[in-house]
Amino acid sequence: MQTAGLTKRFGQRTAVDGVSLTVPRGTAYGFLGHNGAGKTTLIRMLLGLTRASAGSASLLGLRVPAERAQALARVGAIVEEPSFYPHLTGRENLRIAAAVRGPDTRVRIDEVLHRVGLDKRAGDRVGTYSLGMRQRLGVARCLLSDPELLILDEPMNGLDPGGMLDVRRMIRELVEEEGRTVFVSSHLLDEVEKTCDVAAIIDGGRVIAQGPIEELVAGGSGELVIECDDALRAAELLAAESTVHDLRIEHGALRMRLLAPEQAGDINARLVTAGVSVTRLEPVRHSLEERFLEMTTRLEVAA
Amino acid sequence: MSRELTVARQMISADLLRLRKKRGFMALVLAVVMAPLVIWTGYQVIEHASNPAAYGPAGGINHFVKMLSLLGIFMGPVAAVLIGAEAGAGDLAAGVFRDNVLTGRSRMALFLSRIPAALAVTFGVIALGFAFGLAVTFGFAGGIATPSLSLILESAAWLALANGVVCVIAIGLTSLTGSRPGTITALIGWELILSPMLVQSTSLGSARTGLLDGVLLFLKPGPLDGAPTITMAVAVAIAVAVLWAAVLPALGAWRMQTRDA
Numbered sequence: 001m002q003t004a005g006l007t008k009r010f011g012q013r014t015a016v017d018g019v020s021l022t023v024p025r026g027t028a029y030g031f032l033g034h035n036g037a038g039k040t041t042l043i044r045m046l047l048g049l050t051r052a053s054a055g056s057a058s059l060l061g062l063r064v065p066a067e068r069a070q071a072l073a074r075v076g077a078i079v080e081e082p083s084f085y086p087h088l089t090g091r092e093n094l095r096i097a098a099a100v101r102g103p104d105t106r107v108r109i110d111e112v113l114h115r116v117g118l119d120k121r122a123g124d125r126v127g128t129y130s131l132g133m134r135q136r137l138g139v140a141r142c143l144l145s146d147p148e149l150l151i152l153d154e155p156m157n158g159l160d161p162g163g164m165l166d167v168r169r170m171i172r173e174l175v176e177e178e179g180r181t182v183f184v185s186s187h188l189l190d191e192v193e194k195t196c197d198v199a200a201i202i203d204g205g206r207v208i209a210q211g212p213i214e215e216l217v218a219g220g221s222g223e224l225v226i227e228c229d230d231a232l233r234a235a236e237l238l239a240a241e242s243t244v245h246d247l248r249i250e251h252g253a254l255r256m257r258l259l260a261p262e263q264a265g266d267i268n269a270r271l272v273t274a275g276v277s278v279t280r281l282e283p284v285r286h287s288l289e290e291r292f293l294e295m296t297t298r299l300e301v302a303a
Numbered sequence: 304m305s306r307e308l309t310v311a312r313q314m315i316s317a318d319l320l321r322l323r324k325k326r327g328f329m330a331l332v333l334a335v336v337m338a339p340l341v342i343w344t345g346y347q348v349i350e351h352a353s354n355p356a357a358y359g360p361a362g363g364i365n366h367f368v369k370m371l372s373l374l375g376i377f378m379g380p381v382a383a384v385l386i387g388a389e390a391g392a393g394d395l396a397a398g399v400f401r402d403n404v405l406t407g408r409s410r411m412a413l414f415l416s417r418i419p420a421a422l423a424v425t426f427g428v429i430a431l432g433f434a435f436g437l438a439v440t441f442g443f444a445g446g447i448a449t450p451s452l453s454l455i456l457e458s459a460a461w462l463a464l465a466n467g468v469v470c471v472i473a474i475g476l477t478s479l480t481g482s483r484p485g486t487i488t489a490l491i492g493w494e495l496i497l498s499p500m501l502v503q504s505t506s507l508g509s510a511r512t513g514l515l516d517g518v519l520l521f522l523k524p525g526p527l528d529g530a531p532t533i534t535m536a537v538a539v540a541i542a543v544a545v546l547w548a549a550v551l552p553a554l555g556a557w558r559m560q561t562r563d564a
Binding site: 047049050068069070071072073075077078079081082083084085086087088092095096097098099100101102103106141145 | 309310314317320321324397402403404405413
């Protein structure tokens with residue numbers, strides 16, 4: 001999935017501003033942003049539900065909206081909350097969905113119900129389903145056409161912890177065991193960090209960072225924590241180093257910010273040479289949430 | 304081509320499933336058609352049983368003619384409006400329209416599948432009423448005349464036309480407005496109040512040939528039952544009916560293409 005300079009304007013307001021994304025095949029891709037950041041608008045453009053004001057997009061190598069029908073035949077998507085006919089059972093709802101998708105999909109109904117763990121409740125009316133079950137039925141509906149790409153808009157919204165865990169597991173299985181690509185939009189940073197391999201962060205309609213989760217998390221402050229036998233002496237030694245900033249002692253350990261992560265080796269050598277015994281040296285790993293807040297706050301301050 | 308036909312057949316069957324499984328709705332539609340027939344027939348049977356000299360048998364040709372009006376002009380079209388409105392906006396109301404659009408299936412195909420499904424349900428309900436009416440016509444005829452086979456067949460075709468056109472109009476208008484309550488209120492108001500008034504307004508002259516009810520009364524087979532008739536050429540009547548059946552569905556189909564999913 002690829003977008004280049006994708007933009008959507010509503011009158012004077014720009015909801016999505018020149019977004020360029022590349023979603024690698026076979027990954028779980030998180031699309032992070034606050035509510036109202038432009039996530040759903042971008043998804044609606046990708047799926048041809050609304051026209052882009054500028055830029056281009058393609059799904060599985062097919063241009064959208066020009067080749068939308070061919071592309072969507074290989075894509076499963078849930079935009080906002082999945083909706084069903086409440087008076088029909090889960091299986092009947094899938095029968096209706098299968099009819100629209102094509103004759104080959106009907107034979108997959110039992111398989112996808114089993115896949116999402118709803119085979120035992122498939123005969124119950126959807127009106128009696130919990131939100132988590134409806135989310136899973138929504139994924140089952142997406143899987144009817146055996147899609148290569150799934151686009152899930154806020155799939156964990158409103159779910160309890162158990163429901164979130166189910167959806168998270170399901171997404172990982174879809175990627176790892178079945179080789180599908182899953183694009184997940186969410187404002188739940190922790191869930192994206194646990195579920196996805198790659199992520200993009202959108203704020204105010206603009207992508208402010210994207211890449212593998214590990215890089216996004218590590219590419220933050222360049223903070224280092226060091227535990228040693230003499231923290232005061234170590235602090236004195238490092239205070240003179242030009243590459244070390246924000247040096248302080250917290251809970252008996254040294255914390256500092258380095259200009260570049262690879263300077264950690266030099267710091268270690270400097271301390272050991274001076275006779276300080278280093279017992280722990282570790283880059284501070286921020287959570288995605290901290291990185292997200294750091295980046296969006298930085299932008300707010302700049303604005 | 305055969306794949307497209309299979310898809311079309313499955314989509315129609317899916318729409319049919321969606322309609323017939325809405326049990327409360329189906330009970331209401333059946334009640335709208337059957338309750339007046341049953342109450343009216345029961346009343347006539349009791350009347351005849353209590354005073355055969357003053358009141359004729361409940362069945363026979365008189366019952367048949369009045370039953371046709373009930374099924375083709377009044378309660379039948381009300382049921383057709385309810386079914387058409389449900390078929391036209393059921394997916395929008397449930398929020399499933401967006402999912403259907405996301406499959407890449409053409410919106411026109413999504414719209415067109417609604418029509419045969421809604422017509423099948425409408426014809427099924429009307430057929431039930433017609434079967435009941437026929438049973439009363441022959442079962443309680445006493446000594447009076449009964450309709451011929453050709454009149455019965457003509458009447459069945461006329462009922463299909465009358466209710467089918469109204470059902471298709473309801474599908475079109477609901478698809479156009481996206482509102483079931485609005486469409487039902489407007490069309491039932493038109494069918495039961497405004498249109499009958501206009502048909503009886505002789506001051507409108509030949510303009511009444513443009514009214515669907517005027518056309519249907521003109522085409523209604525069998526003896527007259529006191530309802531006003533408007534004289535026109537059969538070709539004109541058919542053209543007006545076709546126009547009614549085409550314009551609103553065309554607008555509904557257009558709105559389906561442009562509607563924000």
